[in-house]
Amino acid sequence: MYTPQQFNSMVLELNASDDRGIGIVRGQILSFASTRTIFKAGPKLIILDEADAMTNDAQNALRRIIEKYTENVRFCIICNYLGKIIPALQSRCTRFRFAPLNKGQIVPRLTDIAAAEGVKISEDGVTALLTLSGGDMRKVLNTLQSTWLAYRDVTEDNVYTCVGHPLRSDINAILNWLLNENDFATCFKNIQDVKLAKGLALSDILTETHTILHRMKLPPQVLTSLLIKMADSEARLASGCSDRVELAALIAAFSLARDQISLDKDV
Template sequence: MSETATPMEVEQSSDKSKITPWVEKYRPHSLADVAAHRDIIDTIDRLTSENKLPHLLLYGPPGTGKTSTILAVARKLYGNHFHNMILELNASDDRGIDVVRQQIQDFASTHSFSFGAKAHVKLVLLDEADAMTKDAQFALRRVIEKYTKSTRFALICNHVNKIIPALQSRCTRFRFAPLDTSHVTDRLKHVIAAEGLDVSESGLAALVRLSNGDMRKALNILQSTHMASQQITEEAVHLCTGNPLPKDIERISYLLLNESFATTFSGISEMKTKKGLALVDIIREVTMFAFRIRMPADIRAQLINDLADIEYRLSFGCNDKLQLGSLISSFTPVRSALVAAAK
């Protein structure tokens, strides 16, 4: 006798679909669905198909497809047995040596399953592996050596230099670079069409620009903006994220290049207060603007370096007013160069 879903169950299912983060809802389920890095994906796909999957170390910036790739590999290998054959840990939470000695070793030491005539190795996925302590990494190295016949290890991290050389040498390394704007745009268009969203061209361009090659960030901004505004425009995207609008950056840039220190300081301070802007966001946008100004290469390099120093100091909680003064002062050589070029 077939079971029919009650209206309440249908409504609950619909509500669950609405609140699901789009990052998870539209996560690739197969290697063919991964948006970019086709050379890496094709290599891993071939190794998986030939049952020659090595230990993997995937590294690169956030939101570039590292975790999605490994999960797609696991689905291809194990199908419906996915949850029995994979141990997924976030090393930023479970990062001590006890986790390696207990959870990971216990999982790796159990026998592998066979699906039909084909035996499969198990998979241990360690996300954010660069957060593991050094002792835990050394212990993991020994576990990898001991259980290589029955288990494969996939390490995912943002900063590969925080992984000890002994672990790096036991893994095949793949670097995931920030996504091209074309890949981010194509994926966003797919989600926009699937969700039936009203997104302007300038709004889409703002989403792509603010994501900086991070697909997770792009989808989160898109979903947040949709929840705040029915029409997703450039202004709606900037207001939702708290980023300065392009017209605000134009005004700030004009002040930096043309007005006195006192006028510029008061003007930017007033904009920060009135529009609720963070100085660190202004610095990032001004840095992008600096690449578009015609100036000698050495002055540009110095300006970019100065702006990076200011952003670094802000990350440690340095006084906003002092750093705003530093921002204005860093443009003095630029103004001199522009005046000299005009003469």
């Protein structure tokens, strides 16, 4: 067992997103790796979090340090995007991939924290937190804290409103207009009014609509054509195209889909 003093002298932890330049590698990391300790019980440990934020020059310098001090130093390199770590550094490491947490892992911890902090959270609020987090426990807790500070009540609507995410009721209303409203001008006005009133981005509407469409029983050829048109709209939005133009294109795509379904039924 190490004492706290021994542990501190043998472990160096850095957040590479803050300290990501070659100067840190050649200075603090090299100094720690090259300095001997009076404790001979085991190797030193260097932990680099968010290492994918390091520059290529810094990563190349780190590679040489790993080679030189491999006998008495172990490196733990943590990253979100493996593709941003240079191949020469990857080849010197054993890779471990950690999947997003599942509901059974998140909910017990979330319940304990809410009880300890006296936070009132509803069942649909928990579901909303899980949906938005994508298995990221840190995002769950940050969203929980933000929602509680803003509303003092963690419900589904409050969670979505706090992070600026479209409400499920708004998406259902928009999808209902797209699927059932025959008048183009009325459909455009209704969706545009909701967008302006709720501060919704068309890209978010496309994402949520895409998720719901996959659960609907549409003819395969109609669904495929619709998804391709939605993907094209999202690409044009990302390149700077007007929201109003792409909203009109979205309505037209759904109108064509309805016509295709009607033709298939007649045949």
